[in-house]
Every structure is written in structure tokens, then in C-alpha cells.
Amino acid sequence: MTGPETPHQFLHPRHWKRAKGYANGIAAEGRTVFVAGQVGWNADQQFETEDFVAQVRQALANIVAVVREAGGTPQHITRLTWFITDKREYLSRLAEVGEAYRSVMGKHFPAMTMVQVAALVEDGAKVEIEAAAVLPR
Numbered sequence: 531m532t533g534p535e536t537p538h539q540f541l542h543p544r545h546w547k548r549a550k551g552y553a554n555g556i557a558a559e560g561r562t563v564f565v566a567g568q569v570g571w572n573a574d575q576q577f578e579t580e581d582f583v584a585q586v587r588q589a590l591a592n593i594v595a596v597v598r599e600a601g602g603t604p605q606h607i608t609r610l611t612w613f614i615t616d617k618r619e620y621l622s623r624l625a626e627v628g629e630a631y632r633s634v635m636g637k638h639f640p641a642m643t644m645v646q647v648a649a650l651v652e653d654g655a656k657v658e659i660e661a662a663a664v665l666p667r
Contacts, residue, residue: 537558537560537605537606537664537666538556538557538558538606538608538664539556539557539558540553540555540556541553541554541555541556541557542554542555549639551628551631551639551642552639552640552641552642553639553640553641553642554641555641556608556609556640556641558608558664559664559667560664560665560666560667561600561664561665561666561667562662562663562664562665563596563597563600563602563606563662563663563664563665564660564661564662565593565596565597565660565661565662565663566660567613567658567659567660568589568590568592568593568596568658568659568660568661569585569588569589569592569650569652569655569657569658570584570585570586570587570588570589570592570655570656570657571588571592571652571655572588577654577655580654580656582616582619582620582623582627582656582657583623583626583627583630584630585655585656585657586627586630586631586657586659587630587631587633587634589657589658589659590630590631590634590635590659591634593607593610593659593661594607594634594635596661597661597663600663600665601665602663602665604634604635604636604638605636605638606663606664606665606666607635607638607640607661607662607663608640608641608662608663608664609640609641609642609661609662610640610641610642610643610659610660610661611642611643611644611645611659611660611661612642612643612644612645612657612658612659613644613645613646613647613650613657613658613659614644614645614646614647614656614657615646615647615648615649615650615655615656615657616646616656617646619656620644
């Protein structure tokens with residue numbers, strides 16, 4: 531499961547049920563890039579919307595912008611950790627979140643964790659996502 535489009539080895543034990551929308555693990559070698567938690571605001575640190583899905587799209591776009599700054603692409607992202615303020619909103623809008631995700635990340639699904647939190651530091655933020663990427667040397 532590696533190649534130019536997927537530079538890492540996706541890890542999935544054969545006897546496990548298929549993961550949907552994430553990888554159970556990824557093995558990678560190269561230059562590691564750590565991306566701080568990104569919220570759904572623009573480059574001027576302004577929220578353009580209170581909409582959860584729009585904030586997800588913007589937070590992912592912010593992550594991709596940082597990874598591109600290091601010379602990478604979304605396919606180099608190996609891990610995403612999501613912090614959301616409302617699990618029910620996420621679950622009720624899962625199809626829209628998936629569409630927003632694919633519009634930014636394509637069909638690349640790294641190892642992921644999602645946690646519901648009581649609040650985020652930035653007022654108005656409904657999601658914060660941190661990332662790690664491994665770029666070829």
C-alpha cells in the first residue's frame with residue numbers, strides 16, 4: 531500500500547474489521563513535521579463562520595497550508611488529532627464533515643483520534659485539529 535500517491539505503509543491487521551475514514555496505523559520514514567492545533571479561522575485569525583462543518587474545512591485547510599510550507603502534501607500527513615466541542619453535532623453532520631474532509635484531504639485517511647472537550651481556548655472555535663506529517667528526505 532505504498533507508492534507516489536501514498537508514501538507511507540498503512541497498517542491494518544488482516545483479521546480486523548475494516549477501518550472507515552481513518553487508518554489504524556501508518557509506518558513512515560523521512561522528515562517529520564508537527565503541526566500545532568489549527569482552528570477554523572482564516573490567515574488573519576478571524577472566524578468567518580460559526581458553522582461546525584465550515585470550521586472543520588478551514589482547520590484542515592490550515593493544516594495543509596502548514597504542511598505545504600514544509601514541502602509536503604496532504605498525502606504526507608500521518609496523524610490527525612481532533613478536539614471537538616459537540617460530539618452530537620459531529621455525528622449528526624457526519625456526511626457533511628466527510629465531504630468537507632475529502633474536499634481538502636482527498637481520499638487520504640491517516641491515523642486519527644477524536645476527543646470531545648468542554649471548550650477550546652479560542653472563543654468561537656468548535657473544532658481544533660493537530661497533525662503530524664512525514665515528508666520524504
